[in-house]
Amino acid sequence: MTSTQSPRSVFPRPAPDGKEDCICFLLRSAARRASALYTRHLKKIGLGLPQHSLIGMAAAFEKQNGRPATISELAQALDLDRTTMARNLKPMVQAGYVSIEKASDCGNGRGFGQGGRAKAVRATREGRMAYRAGVALWRQAQDEMIAGLAAEYPALMAGLAAAIAAIPAASPGDAANDA
Numbered sequence: 001m002t003s004t005q006s007p008r009s010v011f012p013r014p015a016p017d018g019k020e021d022c023i024c025f026l027l028r029s030a031a032r033r034a035s036a037l038y039t040r041h042l043k044k045i046g047l048g049l050p051q052h053s054l055i056g057m058a059a060a061f062e063k064q065n066g067r068p069a070t071i072s073e074l075a076q077a078l079d080l081d082r083t084t085m086a087r088n089l090k091p092m093v094q095a096g097y098v099s100i101e102k103a104s105d106c107g108n109g110r111g112f113g114q115g116g117r118a119k120a121v122r123a124t125r126e127g128r129m130a131y132r133a134g135v136a137l138w139r140q141a142q143d144e145m146i147a148g149l150a151a152e153y154p155a156l157m158a159g160l161a162a163a164i165a166a167i168p169a170a171s172p173g174d175a176a177n178d179a
Contacts, residue, residue: 059123097127
């Protein structure tokens with residue numbers, strides 16, 4: 001490689017024919033870079049973006065619905081399969097940020113329509129405090145992303161929202177439906 005070549009120019013384009021860009025590859029690459037930026041900010045409180053989002057989602061769901069979300073409901077809201085969500089919750093429970101209880105023990109006694117087998121996820125006091133501590137850090141990361149995208153931001157957000165709506169959701173158990 002010469003000093004004028006970028007490492008990317010040495011490799012074929014990430015598509016089977018090497019002639020066009022793979023949309024999935026580019027989206028995942030963008031997601032990794034964006035996640036790294038948010039994580040860089042949130043690491044000051046010991047959380048990554050997925051953990052911060054999960055705590056916030058659990059707390060918001062309970063506030064809006066008067067009951068904690070089930071693991072399945074959280075998984076659906078975060079576009080993960082239930083198994084991945086359960087795996088992601090384990091360290092959060094160990095850290096004391098969330099608790100998992102039988103849904104039937106969470107107030108209505110009905111198990112939220114799952115025959116009493118559902119498990120509910122509740123943001124703990126410590127989790128809500130960590131989430132609130134991370135909001136300003138998240139805002140810094142968000143502002144940095146918006147500044148970096150500059151004039152492209154509104155069109156990019158509208159385009160991403162339209163693209164996501166047009167793509168069929170992954171079926172439960174699909175390998176693509178991961179963290």
